[in-house]
Amino acid sequence: MFDLLPFERRRNDMMNFFGDWGKDFFGEMGDQISAFRTDIMDKGDRYLLEAELPGFDKKDIDIDINGDTLTISAKHEASKEDKKDNYIRRERSYGSFVRSFDVSTIDAANIKAAYNNGILELTLPKLAEQKPESRKIDIG
Secondary structure (H helix, E strand, C coil), X not given: CHHHCECXXXXXXXXXXXXXXXXXXXXXXXXHHHCCCEEEEECCCEEEEEEECCCCCHHHEEEEEECCEEEEEEEEEEEEEEEECCEEEEEEEEEEEEEXXXXXXXXXXXXXXXXXXXXXXXXXXXXXXXXXXXXXXXXX
Protein backbone atom coordinates (compact mmCIF):
# COMPACT_ATOMS: atom_id res chain seq x y z
CA MET A 1 0.00 0.00 0.00
CA PHE A 2 2.81 2.42 0.78
CA ASP A 3 4.05 2.22 -2.80
CA LEU A 4 0.84 3.87 -4.05
CA LEU A 5 1.42 7.01 -2.01
CA PRO A 6 1.91 10.04 -4.28
CA PHE A 7 5.43 11.27 -4.87
CA GLU A 8 6.21 14.22 -2.61
CA ARG A 9 8.57 17.13 -3.10
CA ARG A 10 11.87 17.00 -1.27
CA ARG A 11 11.88 19.73 1.36
CA ASN A 12 15.66 20.34 1.23
CA ASP A 13 15.96 20.74 -2.54
CA MET A 14 17.00 24.29 -3.47
CA MET A 15 15.23 23.97 -6.85
CA ASN A 16 11.90 23.70 -5.02
CA PHE A 17 12.47 26.85 -2.95
CA PHE A 18 9.97 28.95 -4.90
CA GLY A 19 7.43 26.13 -5.07
CA ASP A 20 7.65 25.71 -1.30
CA TRP A 21 7.47 29.47 -0.83
CA GLY A 22 4.19 29.44 -2.77
CA LYS A 23 2.86 26.68 -0.54
CA ASP A 24 3.87 28.63 2.56
CA PHE A 25 2.39 31.87 1.19
CA PHE A 26 -0.95 30.39 0.11
CA GLY A 27 -1.19 27.90 3.00
CA GLU A 28 -3.37 24.86 2.34
CA MET A 29 -4.85 26.54 -0.70
CA GLY A 30 -1.42 26.24 -2.35
CA ASP A 31 -1.75 22.45 -2.31
CA GLN A 32 -5.13 22.65 -4.02
CA ILE A 33 -3.84 24.81 -6.85
CA SER A 34 -1.44 22.26 -8.35
CA ALA A 35 -2.92 18.92 -7.24
CA PHE A 36 -6.26 17.21 -6.95
CA ARG A 37 -7.64 15.08 -4.16
CA THR A 38 -7.27 11.30 -4.36
CA ASP A 39 -8.46 8.43 -2.22
CA ILE A 40 -6.76 5.02 -2.45
CA MET A 41 -8.51 1.97 -1.04
CA ASP A 42 -7.12 -1.55 -0.65
CA LYS A 43 -9.71 -4.00 -2.01
CA GLY A 44 -7.71 -7.20 -1.40
CA ASP A 45 -6.57 -8.24 -4.88
CA ARG A 46 -6.62 -4.67 -6.21
CA TYR A 47 -6.45 -1.00 -5.23
CA LEU A 48 -9.16 1.50 -6.10
CA LEU A 49 -7.91 5.02 -6.74
CA GLU A 50 -10.55 7.77 -6.86
CA ALA A 51 -9.44 11.19 -8.09
CA GLU A 52 -11.68 14.25 -7.80
CA LEU A 53 -11.69 16.13 -11.12
CA PRO A 54 -14.99 18.05 -11.19
CA GLY A 55 -15.66 20.22 -14.23
CA PHE A 56 -13.36 18.30 -16.54
CA ASP A 57 -14.42 16.49 -19.69
CA LYS A 58 -13.12 12.97 -20.26
CA LYS A 59 -11.07 14.27 -23.21
CA ASP A 60 -9.24 16.71 -20.88
CA ILE A 61 -7.79 13.88 -18.73
CA ASP A 62 -4.65 11.89 -19.58
CA ILE A 63 -3.40 8.79 -17.78
CA ASP A 64 0.14 7.71 -18.67
CA ILE A 65 2.45 4.98 -17.43
CA ASN A 66 6.19 5.41 -17.82
CA GLY A 67 8.14 2.59 -16.19
CA ASP A 68 6.81 2.25 -12.64
CA THR A 69 5.20 5.70 -12.58
CA LEU A 70 1.53 6.35 -13.31
CA THR A 71 0.74 10.00 -14.02
CA ILE A 72 -2.72 11.55 -14.11
CA SER A 73 -2.94 14.98 -15.71
CA ALA A 74 -5.93 17.17 -16.49
CA LYS A 75 -6.13 20.48 -18.36
CA HIS A 76 -9.15 22.73 -18.47
CA GLU A 77 -9.74 25.86 -20.54
CA ALA A 78 -12.98 27.83 -20.60
CA SER A 79 -13.99 31.22 -21.90
CA LYS A 80 -17.22 33.17 -21.78
CA GLU A 81 -18.16 36.41 -23.48
CA ASP A 82 -21.28 38.51 -22.81
CA LYS A 83 -22.21 41.60 -24.85
CA LYS A 84 -24.86 44.06 -23.67
CA ASP A 85 -25.27 47.56 -25.06
CA ASN A 86 -21.77 49.10 -24.90
CA TYR A 87 -20.52 46.74 -22.23
CA ILE A 88 -18.43 43.70 -23.08
CA ARG A 89 -17.49 41.15 -20.46
CA ARG A 90 -15.01 38.40 -21.21
CA GLU A 91 -13.93 35.80 -18.67
CA ARG A 92 -11.37 33.06 -19.12
CA SER A 93 -10.20 30.34 -16.80
CA TYR A 94 -7.40 27.82 -17.15
CA GLY A 95 -6.35 24.98 -14.93
CA SER A 96 -3.76 22.23 -15.07
CA PHE A 97 -3.34 19.46 -12.54
CA VAL A 98 -0.83 16.60 -12.33
CA ARG A 99 -0.20 13.79 -9.84
CA SER A 100 2.14 10.81 -10.10
CA PHE A 101 2.06 7.46 -8.30
CA ASP A 102 4.50 4.53 -7.94
CA VAL A 103 2.89 1.44 -9.48
CA SER A 104 5.80 -0.99 -9.22
CA THR A 105 3.58 -3.59 -7.47
CA ILE A 106 0.65 -3.14 -9.87
CA ASP A 107 -0.27 -5.24 -12.92
CA ALA A 108 -0.04 -2.20 -15.22
CA ALA A 109 -1.34 -4.08 -18.28
CA ASN A 110 -4.72 -4.61 -16.60
CA ILE A 111 -5.43 -1.15 -15.14
CA LYS A 112 -8.99 -0.02 -15.87
CA ALA A 113 -10.30 3.57 -15.80
CA ALA A 114 -13.77 5.13 -15.63
CA TYR A 115 -14.89 8.76 -15.29
CA ASN A 116 -18.33 9.62 -13.92
CA ASN A 117 -19.70 12.78 -12.28
CA GLY A 118 -16.28 14.38 -11.78
CA ILE A 119 -14.66 11.29 -10.23
CA LEU A 120 -11.93 9.37 -12.06
CA GLU A 121 -11.78 5.76 -10.83
CA LEU A 122 -8.75 3.59 -11.53
CA THR A 123 -8.84 -0.11 -10.73
CA LEU A 124 -5.24 -1.15 -10.07
CA PRO A 125 -4.84 -4.95 -9.86
CA LYS A 126 -2.01 -6.11 -7.62
CA LEU A 127 0.75 -8.27 -9.06
CA ALA A 128 0.54 -11.88 -7.96
CA GLU A 129 2.83 -12.44 -5.01
CA GLN A 130 5.79 -14.51 -6.12
CA LYS A 131 7.06 -17.00 -3.60
CA PRO A 132 10.81 -17.59 -3.60
CA GLU A 133 11.77 -20.73 -5.46
CA SER A 134 13.03 -23.51 -3.22
CA ARG A 135 15.57 -26.08 -4.36
CA LYS A 136 18.15 -28.43 -2.91
CA ILE A 137 21.80 -27.92 -3.71
CA ASP A 138 24.00 -30.98 -3.95
CA ILE A 139 27.45 -30.84 -2.46
CA GLY A 140 30.05 -31.77 -5.07
